[in-house]
Amino acid sequence: MTHDPISRVRRFNRAVTAEVGALDTSFLGRGRPLGAARVLNAIGQGQSEIAAIRDYLSLDSGLMSRLLRGLEDEGLIETVPDQQDARRRVARLTDTGRSEFQEYEALSNAQAKTFLARHSSPEHLLRAMDIVASSLRRDHIALEEKDPRHEDALYCLGEYYGELARRFDNGFDVSLSRDPDAKDMIRPRGVFLVAMSDGLPVGCVGLKGSGGDVAEIKRLWVAPSARGLGLAKRLMTSAETIARNLTIKILRLDTNSALPEAKQLYRGTGWTEIDRFNDDPYPDTFFEKRL
Amino acid sequence: MTHDPISRVRRFNRAVTAEVGALDTSFLGRGRPLGAARVLNAIGQGQSEIAAIRDYLSLDSGLMSRLLRGLEDEGLIETVPDQQDARRRVARLTDTGRSEFQEYEALSNAQAKTFLARHSSPEHLLRAMDIVASSLRRDHIALEEKDPRHEDALYCLGEYYGELARRFDNGFDVSLSRDPDAKDMIRPRGVFLVAMSDGLPVGCVGLKGSGGDVAEIKRLWVAPSARGLGLAKRLMTSAETIARNLTIKILRLDTNSALPEAKQLYRGTGWTEIDRFNDDPYPDTFFEKRL
DNA sequence: GCAATTATCTGACCTAAGTCAGATAATATG
DNA sequence: CATATTATCTGACTTAGGTCAGATAATTGC
Numbered sequence: 001m002t003h004d005p006i007s008r009v010r011r012f013n014r015a016v017t018a019e020v021g022a023l024d025t026s027f028l029g030r031g032r033p034l035g036a037a038r039v040l041n042a043i044g045q046g047q048s049e050i051a052a053i054r055d056y057l058s059l060d061s062g063l064m065s066r067l068l069r070g071l072e073d074e075g076l077i078e079t080v081p082d083q084q085d086a087r088r089r090v091a092r093l094t095d096t097g098r099s100e101f102q103e104y105e106a107l108s109n110a111q112a113k114t115f116l117a118r119h120s121s122p123e124h125l126l127r128a129m130d131i132v133a134s135s136l137r138r139d140h141i142a143l144e145e146k147d148p149r150h151e152d153a154l155y156c157l158g159e160y161y162g163e164l165a166r167r168f169d170n171g172f173d174v175s176l177s178r179d180p181d182a183k184d185m186i187r188p189r190g191v192f193l194v195a196m197s198d199g200l201p202v203g204c205v206g207l208k209g210s211g212g213d214v215a216e217i218k219r220l221w222v223a224p225s226a227r228g229l230g231l232a233k234r235l236m237t238s239a240e241t242i243a244r245n246l247t248i249k250i251l252r253l254d255t256n257s258a259l260p261e262a263k264q265l266y267r268g269t270g271w272t273e274i275d276r277f278n279d280d281p282y283p284d285t286f287f288e289k290r291l
Numbered sequence: 292m293t294h295d296p297i298s299r300v301r302r303f304n305r306a307v308t309a310e311v312g313a314l315d316t317s318f319l320g321r322g323r324p325l326g327a328a329r330v331l332n333a334i335g336q337g338q339s340e341i342a343a344i345r346d347y348l349s350l351d352s353g354l355m356s357r358l359l360r361g362l363e364d365e366g367l368i369e370t371v372p373d374q375q376d377a378r379r380r381v382a383r384l385t386d387t388g389r390s391e392f393q394e395y396e397a398l399s400n401a402q403a404k405t406f407l408a409r410h411s412s413p414e415h416l417l418r419a420m421d422i423v424a425s426s427l428r429r430d431h432i433a434l435e436e437k438d439p440r441h442e443d444a445l446y447c448l449g450e451y452y453g454e455l456a457r458r459f460d461n462g463f464d465v466s467l468s469r470d471p472d473a474k475d476m477i478r479p480r481g482v483f484l485v486a487m488s489d490g491l492p493v494g495c496v497g498l499k500g501s502g503g504d505v506a507e508i509k510r511l512w513v514a515p516s517a518r519g520l521g522l523a524k525r526l527m528t529s530a531e532t533i534a535r536n537l538t539i540k541i542l543r544l545d546t547n548s549a550l551p552e553a554k555q556l557y558r559g560t561g562w563t564e565i566d567r568f569n570d571d572p573y574p575d576t577f578f579e580k581r582l
Numbered sequence: 583g584c585a586a587t588t589a590t591c592t593g594a595c596c597t598a599a600g601t602c603a604g605a606t607a608a609t610a611t612g
Numbered sequence: 613c614a615t616a617t618t619a620t621c622t623g624a625c626t627t628a629g630g631t632c633a634g635a636t637a638a639t640t641g642c
Contacts (some may be wrong), residue, residue, distance in 0.1 A: 002517060003446060003491060003492075004301070005403075005407055005414075005417055006400050006403045006404055006407075006489070007491075008417050008420060008421060008424075009403035009406060009407060009417070009420065010399055010400070010422040011421075011424055011488075011489050011490060011491055012357060012421070012423065012424040013311070013399075013403070014424075014637090015306050015423070015425075015427045016311055016423075016424070016427065017311055017429045018427075018428070018532035019427045019428070020304070020308055020311060021308055033336065033627080033628055033629085034628085034629095035628070041636095048295075050589080050590075051590090056620090057539050059588065059629095059630090060589080060630060060631065060632090061589075062590090062591075062592075062593090062628060062630080062631075062632080063629070063631085064590085065590065065591050065592080066591090066592090068590095069591090082589095085589085085639070086587090086589095086637080086638055086639085087588060087589045087590070087637070087638045087639065088588090088589060088590085088638095089589080089590070106396070108301055108304075109297050109539060111302075112296075112297045112300035112301050112304070113297055115300060115426075116296055116297070116300060118429070118520075119426060119520065120518075120519040120520075121518075121519045122296060123296075124422070124518075124519060125422060125423070125426055126296055126299050126300070127419070128419035128420075128423050129299060129300065129303040129416070129419075129423055130302075130303070130413070131416060131419035132300060132303065132306070132307075132419050132420055132423055133302055133305075133306035133307070134305040134306075135305065135406075135409075135416055136308070136309075136310045137306045137308045137309070137407070150621065155294060156430075167639075190551070193474075197302075198302050198306065199298070199302060200294060200298075200299070200411035201294075201303055204434060226417060227411075227415075228410045228411040228412045228416065229409075229410065230411070251606070260329065266376045324597080324599085325598085325599095326598070326600095341619085341620075342619070342620090350599095350600090351599090351600060351601065351602090352620065352621080353601075353602080353620090353623090354599070354600060354601085355623075356620060356621050356622080357621090357622090359620095360621090371609090373619095376608075376609070376618090376619085377608055377609085377617060378607070378608045378609065378618060378619045378620070379608095379618090379620085380619080380620070391606080393590085411607065439621095460632075519640075534622085580603055
């Protein structure tokens with residue numbers, strides 16, 4: 001059988017190496033070696049500390065130094081000693097550098113746009129690309145504490161509500177549910193975690209504290225593109241650890257039978273089913289975990 | 292908005308460049324520069340003519356020559372003048388070369404396997420990878436004439452029947468349908484086209500001739516991973532061109548309302564609806580096109 | 583204040599990859 | 613058969629990328 005899973009992965013790898021080569025060389029279209037272009041790009045993205053860039057691109061310090069000198073000679077960047085620590089240097093774009101960076105950005109955007117435009121249902125293709133990207137970079141998904149009113153948190157919540165509306169027989173209306181007060185999901189009472197995969201929010205969970213010993217887990221969600229990576233478990237473990245640090249003794253949560261994978265997760269990670277503890281119209285199953 | 296389509300494509304590109312770098316360097320794990328490894332791999336895959344390999348890897352003739360010499364010095368390949376044209380040379384693996392090639396193969400397979408194994412629903416991930424790979428390599432999808440009993444043709448037909456079974460209200464049973472005789476879809480009577488994307492069959496169409504002026508289009512199918520690329524239209528256009536070359540004057544086909552995208556394609560490409568022309572239990576709509 | 587540490591830079595060096603102008607030998611063309 | 617063409621090879625050269633051993637200057641730790 002030539003269409004087995006391994007062949008399909010290898011076909012994907014071949015496609016990507018063949019096309020990404022073409023993608024990279026387009027950067028050479030601006031007459032600059034790839035290394036220099038990557039450094040310029042990193043600086044343009046806002047990375048200013050040289051050590052950070054060197055680390056990010058995993059470059060030798062000697063090579064890094066020469067690349068910076070080259071960009072300086074071109075008049076694209078300038079480097080100055082760090083205010084706090086004069087051994088370190090920080091780099092920033094000059095005006096010329098900024099416009100050159102914009103050219104690269106425009107090039108990348110145009111490329112992406114062309115690629116999408118050739119497909120007759122771009123959303124379908126994008127969903128597939130999100131799945132692959134999240135899976136490739138699964139080890140780089142970072143859980144970040146954010147204000148529940150932060151753009152990325154709101155994005156997750158919106159997707160979460162949308163999913164509930166799709167999966168519950170009678171839909172879902174946030175205003176009928178007990179929407180937690182943002183302050184209860186911010187330290188010191190609680191916390192809101194967003195899983196970020198290279199700039200894209202792909203999951204979240206809220207720890208809603210009351211100031212006392214009992215707290216609730218709310219809004220556990222993982223983007224469809226990031227399912228199968230064990231992210232829900234990771235979010236829950238993190239939330240629990242933070243709860244412990246906040247000296248919380250008992251965690252509770254409510255959920256719905258229309259979300260069987262969630263119930264299965266809770267059962268498998270030390271939660272026990274308890275009686276209804278609120279009058280929210282949506283949940284039908286309730287769990288507790290003593291820390 | 293940071294989660295717009297273009298950002299998502301670029302996120303995919305970043306993920307892929309970051310991870311594919313790691314993928315490529317694994318080949319260096321066997322202590323051979325990438326160029327040499329690629330040539331060895333091409334020869335292992337069965338490419339023997341040096342000119343063909345050079346073309347495939349787009350290498351300079353000087354560079355190619357040196358890479359071959361290097362592999363010869365390592366005792367991995369041997370090159371001999373071509374029988375027909377002694378200017379040309381053909382390369383083949385030695386026994387050592389063959390086992391070295393197998394090592395690369397094993398490495399790639401292991402890598403692919405590990406990647407899949409980390410996902411809790413590999414089939415879901417694979418579907419996404421197929422979509423992306425087909426889309427990236429859309430310009431390299433080749434329509435090949437194959438015997439309808441060829442492995443790749445049978446694969447397409449199996450997928451096609453499976454899809455009909457899923458989409459028809461009462462399922463689909465080939466034995467109840469009028470399954471065309473393979474000979475009618477082979478030249479000179481007809482033809483069977485399979486769309487191949489780097490080894491994976493992603494679509495097919497049959498032209499079932501009768502020896503006379505009238506022929507039928509049968510088994511038009513495009514893999515879910517290759518939809519949105521205009522492949523169905525390409526397959527139909529090719530089949531029509533071949534039909535014309537076979538001096539066929541009238542094309543007919545039957546289809547079902549459960550396949551609205553197919554009906555739409557026919558309507559938009561010069562086909563006109565006609566009365567039922569057979570007693571097959573599955574179709575409910577019939578088309579004709581005069582060439 | 584002095585030694586150890588740290589961040590960056592410089593010079594010397596290396597490999598991989600790629601380009602280009604002939605050289606060589608076989609084949610095709612008139 | 614002479615000439616042009618073709619496939620490959622060789623030598624000379626270039627660039628990009630990368631490594632490594634100090635040099636330099638600032639900072640930290642005792």
